[in-house]
Amino acid sequence: MGYSQEQPIFSTRAHVFQIDPNTKKNWVPTSKHAVTVSYFYDSTRNVYRIISLDGSKAIINSTITPNMTFTKTSQKFGQWADSRANTVYGLGFSSEHHLSKFAEKFQEFKEAARLAKEKSQEKMELTSTPSQESAGGDLQSPLTPESINGTDDERTPDVTQNSEPRAEPTQNALPFSHRVVKKWPVLFLPLPTLPLLYYFESKSQTYNFIHKYFLKLLLSFLKNLFTKVVQLFIFYLSSITDYLKLFTIFFDF
Template structure:
């Protein structure tokens, strides 16, 4: 069956900076497909990720590898064969948890496969050692159990050298045939791997086309959303203006309500005053009648005053005439007194005489 994907997810791929061994360097511009592959012929597991036509992850999982969660959405593992550290940024914590669980499962399966391969290697080595032990004994037996003719016959040194060289060449040819078969197997494995990579690249190219279409759709949606955002911002500005207008109107309404309350108070006061008006009108009528009576009395008093003034004038005239008469009488009396004084003086003189 060859190498088949057993688990696939999407993540952002990073590699550790080889110079600093601290900072992460993005290996992909966006989230790419990351898959676990199982090779049934080699009984091995790999993590493979392709960005376009570039293979950014080709990591064979070994039992001593460890996948570490460094945050809620980020994990990493070290690959000693690639001499780097891979990091994956997942869209959610659930994706990270599934990938980590699969890593643990694959690592355990790789450990089991490694143990089985070691058992097979030990078994084959034991068989080879046993066959190796039997070969020299047969050689020795053939050398020691040779015929008497071969023992008697004399072998020249050059023939011995050629025979040993021939044996060495035969062993080298057999070893070369063995290596050739091994290399053919490895070559076939590499061809299968290349075929799988070509299929992966084709799938990646198809995915790229799909992603390009999705990017175009996303760009169109982004343009549509930007236009919608612009229209919403315009509407928001209009709404803000309307809010300002409403706030001004609200303040004006409050002012008008305050004025209306003042007017209501004035109206209430006027109503109270209007209730008092009939009483005041009655009082005003009484006051008017009193005023008329007072005016009549005032007229009478004025008539009396005029009459009194006339009487006073007459009295004054009479008093003036009386004063004149009194003055005349006083003057006359003074003359009489003078005369009387002179008469008294004359009488006194007469008395003395």
């Protein structure tokens, strides 16, 4: 398993129990007598584990996670649940002092496991973020996996070859957008604005912005013109109505 070749960082002796998988209530002893229960640090996986052997048989092999909790249920008995092993372990100690010491170490290594997990996540974020930026066409960060592995020189030709084909759709799309937009100034915009617009013709973003701006001005002008025409029509209509009233009054006399 690998833990037999490592030195335990803390050991004690206790009777080992597991919860009955059928009833989930009763305790089932897994050792006939008190056995050694040890905390191990797995440097390969950067995790802490609780290991207990009864002869050559591993009766406890539990990896400590930040979500685990060791609970004292009596003066000499404590337990914790291991979701990975799908069981609950129980330990019966010879004294309250041994139980308290084991619980203290459990909390200590649980906190160490939490810090190790956070550092591992930060390391993954630092190594993954530059690779995502380079894939999107941004400047490569010095922390890319290629630079860490020392393969920058080998990767550079591939990046150049991949970046060149990506520019082709943009170059093909710009003339098409010009052909479509060229008709708009002639149809909708005042003549004094045409030289200014054609000056920005080669700059698609600026040209589109100017075009949209003048188009908004034109729409606003047409809206105001339509409002004035309607108001004028209503005014003349009311004037005609007044004349008709006067005409009717005159003939009544």
